[in-house]
Amino acid sequence: MALTGLEIFKLLPKTNCKKCGMPTCLAFAMQLAQKRAQLKDCPDVSEEAKQQLAAAAAPPIRLVQFGSGDNRVQTGQETVMFRHEEKFYNQTVLAVTVSDKLTGQDLKDRIESINSLQFERIGLHISVNAIAVINDSGSADAFASAAAAVKDTSSLAIILVSDSPDAVAAAVAKTGDSSPLIGQAKPDTAEAMAKIAKENNCPLTASAESVEALANLTEKIKAQGIEDIVLNLDGLNLRDQLYNLSKIRALALKKTFRLLGYPTMAFVPDGDADQQAAYATSLICKHSSIVVVNMVEPYAFLPILTARMNIFSDPQKPIQVEPKVYPIGEPDDNAPLMFTTNFSLTYYTVESDVEASRVPSYILVVDTEGTSVLTSYSGDKLNEKTVADAMVKFDAENLVKHRKLIIPGYVAVMSGKLEEATGWEILVGPRESSMIPKYLQEIWK
Amino acid sequence: MPVPEVKESFAGQVSRVTLGSTKDSGGTRTSTVTVGGARNVVYGGSIEQAGEKPVIAMDVLDSRPDDWPETLAEHYQDVMDSPGDWAKKCVEEFGADLVCVKFDGIHPDKADKDAAHAVKVTEEVLKAVGVPLILWDSGNDEKDNQVMPKVSEAAKGENVLIGTVKEDNYKALTALALADGHHLITHAPLDINIAKQVNILVSDMGFPLEKIVTFQATGALGYGIEYAYSIQERQRLAALGGDKMMAMPAICDVGYESWRVKEAKLEDAPGWGAVEDRGPMWEATTAICLLQAGVDIIRMRHPRAVATVKNFINQIWQ
DSSP states (O other): OOOOHHHHHHHSOOOOOOTTSSSSHHHHHHHHHTTOSOGGGOTTOOHHHHHHHHHHHSOSSOEEEESOGGGOEEEEOOOOSSGGGSOOOSOOEEEEEEETTOOHHHHHHHHHHHHTOEEEETTEEEEOOEEEEEOTTOOHHHHHHHHHHHHHHOOSEEEEEOSOHHHHHHHHHHHGGGOOEEEEEOTTTHHHHHHHHHHHTOOEEEEESSHHHHHHHHHHHHHTTOOOEEEEEOSOOHHHHHHHHHHHHHHHHHSOOGGGOSOEEEEOOSOOHHHHHHHHHHHHHTTOSEEEESOOOHHHHHHHHHHHHHHTSOTTSOOBOOSSEEEESSOOTTSOEEEEESBHHHHHHHHHHHHHHTOOEEEEEEOOSSOOHHHHHHTTSSSHHHHHHHHHHTTHHHHOSSOEEEEOGGGGGGHHHHHHHHOSEEEEOOSSGGGHHHIIIIIIO | OOOOOOOOOOSOOOOEEEEOOBGGGTSOBSOOEEEEOOOSSTTOSOGGGSOSOOEEEEEEESSOOSSOOHHHHTTTTTTTTOHHHHHHHHHHTTOOSEEEEEOGGGSTTTTOOOHHHHHHHHHHHHHHOOSOEEEEOOSOHHHHHHHHHHHHHHTTTSOOEEEEEBTTBOHHHHHHHHHHTOEEEEEOSSOHHHHHHHHHHHHHTTOOGGGEEEEOOOOBTTBBHHHHHHHHHHHHHHHHTTOGGGOSOEEEEHHHHHHTSHHHHOSOOTTSOOHHHHHHHHHHHHHHHHHHHOOSEEEEOOHHHHHHHHHHHHHHOO
């Protein structure tokens, strides 16, 4: 069980040397107790203390990595049940299946279509992370050649899914140097699978039909010297998977129950692309570290990946857009110019409504440290000076021929001062962004 | 090693709300809808603690919308000028649990229609369908204060869910809803403190807490859903913690929010898949996300998205 800060402190050198970056050993001990620091940051800790502390200092959910190069993924090490308590750290690994019944061009096409599931959103790249090769054929040779084809055709991380240790051994022989996640180890194959994992230095998926059976299984696998384990609930319907995934997360975090302190993997149940996207979204939100889907339709992946991005964003840190002038459509020097703040939610709402108006326009984004219009105005981050400075900085004068600036309706009160500060005519826009299309189409004209 | 217990005992629960009045209780609805009642977080504990099944309210606009993308509008072209037929289609063809009449057409910046029009629409929809109704104002305080009391009166005895009341505009509608026997939606702009404040203000007027449904405002997927998501999770935790002022069921507006974003509407988007698939998927995914955080009533628009979300709900809340 976890040690308290004081219990940890007793085992530390008590030299207050600051080498760990903390002012005192006690402060470091407190950070260790909260799992916010690692013991290796203390260079002088004794071997004996190390052993005693290692167990307690380990994160409640182990970090497991697989794949290679730029596509190496890390999963697990979450610290909370709800994102608002702190944040979720490691984005769900999204994987797509490739059946080893596919051969030749069909196999190649499937892998290529998975490779192309990549999107840009608000300036960020989002994509699928892994390919799960499924041993549907039952043949070790077919499994090994499908795995080899995936390795040759894709740089995504590889997950090997088979009940047969022979098939996994054959596939690892072809893919071992790209560090796949291998499995599934079940109660009767645990030893054989653990042996392959150990020989090839790969993380191993443990698969069982209940939380209790999983705990027994990981105990068995750990006894073989395997530490990097991924948990999979086998044969459960979606509802039971979701309830048990929450239970596993709670056992790991609230009870520091080490036998279930690992990342999890879920296969979405069968269904059309819409249904699979719905299932995958729920599994991303509620605690599956790896989600495997059996589809390749881009229209379904864009929302799933966006959901993942949103849920894993840091609730303490508002996402900001770069302060500058954003042309929407192809505006010329007669186009309307309006400003908003650099809080991403505010900006993208305005952008979406300006786009909807089909009136080519310029949006000037004023740096308000990621706060909304009303918040930044009351915090004095949005005032006539910050707006006027932004207009100079981003050369509003040479952008448009007219001298009219549209301002958010909520800050109509700043019109007078802003007019004085800039010499521009101030037009008060709508309070709600949704009225921008009407404003631009009817009032601006 | 035996697996330890992780049972949590919560002091409170989400209150249970029943919408709609049948003949026995003085209304004309043929069915009622009950939501709320959760005694744990979503997927916490056991299914017995999950409370009532979440429901879908499909939007019917009082006036023909002119800004709906084709992917969405094509399902309603034949009924857009007749709110009664529109409501009927939602219930009979698309399986709506409730109908939400959204009075966009009374907004001064839109069609600026009067109270007589709004009353007529309410009567038409009440007559056309037997499911409970939600009656939702235009968002313009001044105009809503003129029109919504008449709407409330027109639905007197039907036990509708009417709204929305806000921190700075709650008195008129709260008094009317109380007099006409309706449930009330309290509305806050993604701010949990204001949400609680509105509930306190409304209950200070004598409005019963157990007849309130909260609307925390909704952000679409990709456009602030994470704020709504965390507020819904915090609201559920507050309810479970015994805070009576936060123990109401929650409604969210997925239809409007998701159909105004680029990803749902943009036709020419190479690599994103066809817009006919992408639009409904965006709406469905927005709804699915919010279901994970704990919402009870979801306002939606596209029949395909409704089917996806209903299928999900049926898998989880059996």
